[in-house]
Amino acid sequence: xxxxxxxxxxxxxxxxxxxxxxxxxxxxxxxxxxxxxxxxxxxxxxxxxxxxxxxxxxxxxxxxxxxxxxxxxxxxxxxxxxxxxxxxxxxxxxxxxxxxxxxxxxxxxxxxxxxxxxxxxxxxxxxxxxxxxxxxxxxxxxxxxxxxxxxxxxxxxxxxxxxxxxxxxxxxxxxxxxxxxxxxxxxxxxxxxxxxxxxxxxxxxxxxxxxxxxxxxxxxxxxxxxxxxxxxxxxxxxxxxxxxxxx
Amino acid sequence: xxxxxxxxxxxxxxxxxxxxxxxxxxxxxxxxxxxxxxxxxxxxxxxxxxxxxxxxxxxxxxxxxxxxxxxxxxxxxxxxxxxxxxxxxxxxxxxxxxxxxxxxxxxxxxxxxxxxxxxxxxxxxxxxxxxxxxxxxxxxxxxxxxxxxxxxxxxxxxxxxxxxxxxxxxxxxxxxxxxxxxxxxxxxxxxxxxxxxxxxxxxxxxxxxxxxxxxxxxxxxxxxxxxxxxxxxxxxxxxxxxxxxxxxxxxxxxxxxxxxxxxxxxxxxxxxxxxxxxxxxxxxxxxxxxxxxxxxxxxxxxxxxxxxxxxxxxxxxxxxxxxxxxxxxxxxxxxxxxxxxxxxxxxxxxxxxxxxxxxxxxxxxxxxxxxxxxxxxxxxxxxxxxxxxxxxxxxxxxxxxxxxxxxxxxxxxxxxxxxxxxxxxxxxxxxxxxxxxxxxxxxxxxxxxxxxxxxxxxxxxxxxxxxxxxxxxxxxxxxxxxxxxxxxxxxxxxxxxxxxxxxxxxxxxxxxxxxxxxxxxxxxxxxxxxxxxxxxxxxxxxxxxxxxxxxxxxxxxxxxxxxxxxxxxxxxxxxxxxxxxxxxxx
Ligand SMILES: Cc1cc2nc3c(=O)[nH]c(=O)nc-3n(C[C@H](O)[C@H](O)[C@H](O)COP(=O)(O)OP(=O)(O)OC[C@H]3O[C@@H](n4cnc5c(N)ncnc54)[C@H](O)[C@@H]3O)c2cc1C
Ligand code: SF4
Ligand code: FES
Numbered sequence: 001x002x003x004x005x006x007x008x009x010x011x012x013x014x015x016x017x018x019x020x021x022x023x024x025x026x027x028x029x030x031x032x033x034x035x036x037x038x039x040x041x042x043x044x045x046x047x048x049x050x051x052x053x054x055x056x057x058x059x060x061x062x063x064x065x066x067x068x069x070x071x072x073x074x075x076x077x078x079x080x081x082x083x084x085x086x087x088x089x090x091x092x093x094x095x096x097x098x099x100x101x102x103x104x105x106x107x108x109x110x111x112x113x114x115x116x117x118x119x120x121x122x123x124x125x126x127x128x129x130x131x132x133x134x135x136x137x138x139x140x141x142x143x144x145x146x147x148x149x150x151x152x153x154x155x156x157x158x159x160x161x162x163x164x165x166x167x168x169x170x171x172x173x174x175x176x177x178x179x180x181x182x183x184x185x186x187x188x189x190x191x192x193x194x195x196x197x198x199x200x201x202x203x204x205x206x207x208x209x210x211x212x213x214x215x216x217x218x219x220x221x222x223x224x225x226x227x228x229x230x231x232x233x234x235x236x237x238x239x240x241x242x243x244x245x246x247x
Numbered sequence: 248x249x250x251x252x253x254x255x256x257x258x259x260x261x262x263x264x265x266x267x268x269x270x271x272x273x274x275x276x277x278x279x280x281x282x283x284x285x286x287x288x289x290x291x292x293x294x295x296x297x298x299x300x301x302x303x304x305x306x307x308x309x310x311x312x313x314x315x316x317x318x319x320x321x322x323x324x325x326x327x328x329x330x331x332x333x334x335x336x337x338x339x340x341x342x343x344x345x346x347x348x349x350x351x352x353x354x355x356x357x358x359x360x361x362x363x364x365x366x367x368x369x370x371x372x373x374x375x376x377x378x379x380x381x382x383x384x385x386x387x388x389x390x391x392x393x394x395x396x397x398x399x400x401x402x403x404x405x406x407x408x409x410x411x412x413x414x415x416x417x418x419x420x421x422x423x424x425x426x427x428x429x430x431x432x433x434x435x436x437x438x439x440x441x442x443x444x445x446x447x448x449x450x451x452x453x454x455x456x457x458x459x460x461x462x463x464x465x466x467x468x469x470x471x472x473x474x475x476x477x478x479x480x481x482x483x484x485x486x487x488x489x490x491x492x493x494x495x496x497x498x499x500x501x502x503x504x505x506x507x508x509x510x511x512x513x514x515x516x517x518x519x520x521x522x523x524x525x526x527x528x529x530x531x532x533x534x535x536x537x538x539x540x541x542x543x544x545x546x547x548x549x550x551x552x553x554x555x556x557x558x559x560x561x562x563x564x565x566x567x568x569x570x571x572x573x574x575x576x577x578x579x580x581x582x583x584x585x586x587x588x589x590x591x592x593x594x595x596x597x598x599x600x601x602x603x604x605x606x607x608x609x610x611x612x613x614x615x616x617x618x619x620x621x622x623x624x625x626x627x628x629x630x631x632x633x634x635x636x637x638x639x640x641x642x643x644x645x646x647x648x649x650x651x652x653x654x655x656x657x658x659x660x661x662x663x664x665x666x667x668x669x670x671x672x673x674x675x676x677x678x679x680x681x682x683x684x685x686x687x688x689x690x691x692x693x694x695x696x697x698x699x700x701x702x703x704x705x706x707x708x709x710x711x712x713x714x715x716x717x718x719x720x721x722x723x724x725x726x727x728x729x730x731x732x733x734x735x736x737x738x739x740x741x742x743x744x745x746x747x748x749x750x751x752x753x754x755x756x757x758x759x760x761x762x763x764x765x766x767x768x769x770x771x772x773x774x775x776x777x778x779x780x781x782x783x784x785x786x787x788x789x790x791x792x793x794x795x796x797x798x799x800x801x802x803x804x805x806x807x808x809x810x811x812x813x814x815x816x817x818x819x820x821x822x823x824x825x826x827x828x829x830x831x832x833x
Binding site: 044046100114131147 | 286347350351353378381392401424742754
């Protein structure tokens with residue numbers, strides 16, 4: 001096991017004792033295969049028990065450990081030390097208020113997620129006794145990738161629109177709305193349109209695509225948003241141009 | 248102290264807690280539900296489950312098969328009435344999840360697909376690629392957003408149950424954002440706090456699995472049942488402990504020793520089956536306890552591959568081919584390549600057994616009720632018991648759904664049956680006492696002990712003495728050591744004495760939970776002088792149905808070791824027999 005001395009520079013902020021955030025540097029003796037999260041855990045266990053951050057799974061699935069690593073939004077449990085040279089700078093995710101140290105306040109996302117109704121609104125009601133809805137692998141594939149969102153918030157951190165317009169619903173919540181809209185069992189698109197097709201919905205996206213670049217799960221929120229834009233445009237034309245409207 | 252009034256308080260928003268909340272919400276929209284969790288619901292460890300959930304759905308299968316596999320797999324320590332309930336309810340629950348949108352993998356004709364799993368005689372494990380738990384958790388979480396009666400308290404750490412007048416009437420919790428203590432006055436409480444694998448140093452369990460839920464009930468006088476049964480999963484990544492799902496073998500992966508031999512055939516799980524054609528309930532699809540034990544023996548014989556992380560066996564999936572691996576096991580490929588640098592498409596993956604699951608937990612009955620009025624429990628923290636001495640893979644996700652719902656229904660029924668109103672002053676006094684206890688810990692000065700150091704000693708003790716094989720001497724040593732650690736725990740002084748998101752404090756409290764659970768494990772293991780399922784004693788190698796076809800019940804004592812009592816197993820139709828994994832049953 002080869003060890004390496006790594007310098008980590010961590011943003012610290014405790015609202016009770018600090019008037020503003022500052023950086024603190026730790027020298028950590030790390031194993032070659034470690035991720036940044038391992039280094040932080042090592043600091044917490046052996047150097048500084050006051051360091052605060054979120055983590056649980058250590059396998060990129062719980063979505064807790066998003067942070068800025070050398071300026072990029074990353075999952076600390078999937079940011080391998082071997083990919084970094086020199087001092088590694090760790091900060092809380094951009095665009096979110098800091099609760100303490102690397103812990104951010106994500107209330108905004110949590111309430112936006114609820115607003116887009118991210119649950120199945122069945123097209124046809126079916127009692128449980130009638131068994132499962134049929135869905136072919138091809139139908140599953142249409143939305144599967146959008147189910148993979150771990151709510152890690154990296155995309156909000158990368159999104160310049162969200163930085164500018166905090167009301168923007170944002171990539172992950174819109175992807176999850178699209179996930180249900182694109183599900184063959186669902187009939188709730190109209191209900192969701194109120195939020196999704198509003199100005200703060202898909203139309204606030206200027207298609208920079210930064211969300212898709214940073215997404216650790218390859219959800220590709222940008223494509224979800226693009227598909228929603230097209231679908232909503234078609235709806236609009238149907239209602240406004242076709243004789244008698246669509247319905 | 249601010250007091251929150253609610254009808255049903257639920258501790259834990261993983262699969263079991265969310266399912267319970269939805270059940271209450273569906274039963275009676277007027278009941279107020281407080282869903283309390285130390286992490287946001289989607290961070291709960293249910294998200295890490297990979298393989299799938301068992302439920303009979305295909306025409307070639309039967310409830311009786313599922314029952315027999317489960318009871319035999321559990322080495323006859325399961326309560327058979329509870330297993331009956333589980334297998335009956337399982338298909339309904341899994342279909343319910345489908346109706347809520349869970350993206351189960353499908354057959355070409357659009358029906359749900361099932362995959363083989365260890366110890367199961369038929370294919371009955373529903374899966375969503377290899378992120379089944381993740382999809383179950385997110386489906387439940389997102390569905391829960393439909394219910395206005397579910398009020399969430401995310402990032403609240405529950406410290407104590409409030410018991411008065413012989414019934415559980417609420418709890419106290421720290422709002423992590425402010426560090427303030429809150430009292431929840433509830434007419435019923437459901438614990439769904441998950442497992443406790445973090446007592447051990449090498450585990451598939453996330454950082455949050457510290458046994459808090461178990462410890463809450465235990466300290467309130469409810470027994471912890473069958474705690475000696477700790478499941479090792481055979482295939483953990485040797486460096487991080489990350490799980491490689493049993494589905495690797497369900498899909499056809501094989502296990503080799505360093506000589507390239509499929510050694511399971513030498514431990515009652517053979518004869519060898521053709522490579523790439525997995526046969527149910529034998530060889531690599533044997534149950535977890537047997538496979539992990541076979542590893543231990545091979546290791547003793549020097550047949551395992553030495554690596555920098557200890558001795559390993561090899562999980563060979565190369566013959567499955569890149570396409571199948573990408574489609575059915577994408578997470579596995581991602582995990583092994585990124586964390587270990589081994590691509591299963593081109594190389595066998597070194598793996599070693601890893602602590603995975605607690606069969607034991609809070610003593611509950613088939614209605615998910617504990618012996619304490621007003622207190623219910625479900626999920627990994629509870630012991631109904633459907634897992635007996637060894638859980639079969641993919642029964643646990645089913646359990647959190649079936650018994651999560653059951654706990655919700657029972658709690659709603661209990662509340663609606665009109666429990667007497669509580670004595671506000673008495674409840675407030677208990678909450679204040681809980682607050683004082685936490686404050687004392689918070690403010691303690693001159694302490695000589697640290698959380699990190701004690702935790703390490705606990706983990707080392709557990710690994711050395713309460714692992715795959717145990718002995719009376721080792722377990723006695725563990726009991727003494729854990730008693731000492733519990734004593735020294737009082738001397739822990741925090742470094743962080745601020746309020747906001749104080750993880751130093753939370754980790755100290757979590758350590759307290761783990762020490763309590765660990766003591767229950769060691770004491771129950773020492774008292775069980777037989778070998779059964781996941782509990783293997785080198786000094787008592789046989790199963791002893793005459794003395795130990797019984798559940799152990801460990802009762803808490805504030806200063807002394809736990810008291811261990813026993814209760815007979817419920818047997819309805821399957822008498823204890825021989826566990827046969829030779830493939831002869833085919
Ligand atoms: C890597 C892995 C893979 C697995 N794969 C499978 C599989 O394929 N099939 C299968 O059937 N089983 C599998 N299991 C087992 C199964 O996933 C778990 O047993 C199950 O998900 C537990 O669910 P739960 O709801 O009981 O607990 P969890 O999901 O762990 O939730 C516990 C909840 O309790 C809360 N909590 C805990 N303490 C406190 C406190 N003090 N205050 C407030 N809240 C608290 C937490 O915040 C969390 O919300 C796997 C387990 C692991 C670790
Ligand atoms: S879309 Fe991707 S980056 Fe955004 S929250 Fe989901 S998983 Fe994270
Ligand atoms: S710790 Fe779970 S995503 Fe990183």
